[in-house]
Amino acid sequence: MTRPITTIGFDADDTLWHNESVFRLTQEQIFDMLSEHADPDTIGQKLLEAERRNLGLYGFGVKGFTLSMIETAIEVTSGKVPASTIKEILEAGRAMLSHPVETLPGVHDTLEEVAPHYSLILITKGDLFDQERKLAQSGLGDWFDGVEIVSDKTPAVYERIFGATEGGPAKAMMVGNSLKSDVIPAIEAGSWGVHVPHGLTWELERAEPPEGAERFRKISSIERLPALLESL
Known part of the structure; x- marks a missing residue:
C-alpha cells in the first residue's frame, strides 16, 4: 500500500x-x-x-x-x-538569547513514535544563531533528517524544501502552531497543513483557518499526531 x-x-x-x-x-x-x-x-x-x-x-x-x-x-x-x-x-x-529552552508536553514521545516511519524536517524561521542554539539545547536534533532555518515561510519555501523529498509536496505534511506561517502556505504548496494551537499567539501570526481546504487538519495537541497519520 x-x-x-x-x-x-x-x-x-x-x-x-x-x-x-x-x-x-x-x-x-x-x-x-x-x-x-x-x-x-x-x-x-x-x-x-x-x-x-x-x-x-x-x-x-x-x-x-x-x-x-x-x-x-x-x-x-x-x-x-x-x-x-x-x-x-x-x-x-x-x-x-540565553533563555533556557523548555520543550512542550508530548513532543519527545511524539517524535520518537513517528521518526521510524517518516522523514522529519525541522522548518523554522528567525535568527540563525538563536534557532541553532534552541535546537541544540532542546535535545531534539537527532530526530530530524534535515533542518531548514528560513527568513520567512511562503508557499515557494515549502515547495523548495518538500520538493527535494520523496514524493514531493504532495506527500509532505507541515505541523505547526501558526496558521499564517505553518499551515496555510504549506497547503498552498500542495502539502498537508496540521494546526496545533498554542495558548499564546503573536498578533502578526494570526490568520483565519482554511476550513474549506481538503488538506487542512487541526489537532488539540502534538500527541494526537500519530493517530491523525494513521487515519489518512
Whole structure:
C-alpha cells in the first residue's frame, strides 16, 4: 500500500518548545521601563506597529524585536529616552538569547513514535544563531533528517524544501502552531497543513483557518499526531 505521507515538517517555536512566553515576559519589562511615559496598551500598540514595520528589514526573532523595543522607547518618550533605558532594553534582549529552552508536553514521545516511519524536517524561521542554539539545547536534533532555518515561510519555501523529498509536496505534511506561517502556505504548496494551537499567539501570526481546504487538519495537541497519520 502506498503511503500518503512520506515527509513531516515541524515548526519549532511554540510547536516543539516554548517561545512566545519569553517575548511576553520581556514585553512586560518594557512596559515597566516606560511606565512614566505611557500606559501598557499604548506601549504595546506602538511596539506592534514597530515590529510590523521592521519585519521586512530585520526579519523574525529576538534581534529584530530588540530593535523594535528601542524604536518604541524613542517614540513614546519623544526622543528623550535615557541611555540607561536603552541599556536595559539591550540587556533584556541578550537575556532572551540565553533563555533556557523548555520543550512542550508530548513532543519527545511524539517524535520518537513517528521518526521510524517518516522523514522529519525541522522548518523554522528567525535568527540563525538563536534557532541553532534552541535546537541544540532542546535535545531534539537527532530526530530530524534535515533542518531548514528560513527568513520567512511562503508557499515557494515549502515547495523548495518538500520538493527535494520523496514524493514531493504532495506527500509532505507541515505541523505547526501558526496558521499564517505553518499551515496555510504549506497547503498552498500542495502539502498537508496540521494546526496545533498554542495558548499564546503573536498578533502578526494570526490568520483565519482554511476550513474549506481538503488538506487542512487541526489537532488539540502534538500527541494526537500519530493517530491523525494513521487515519489518512
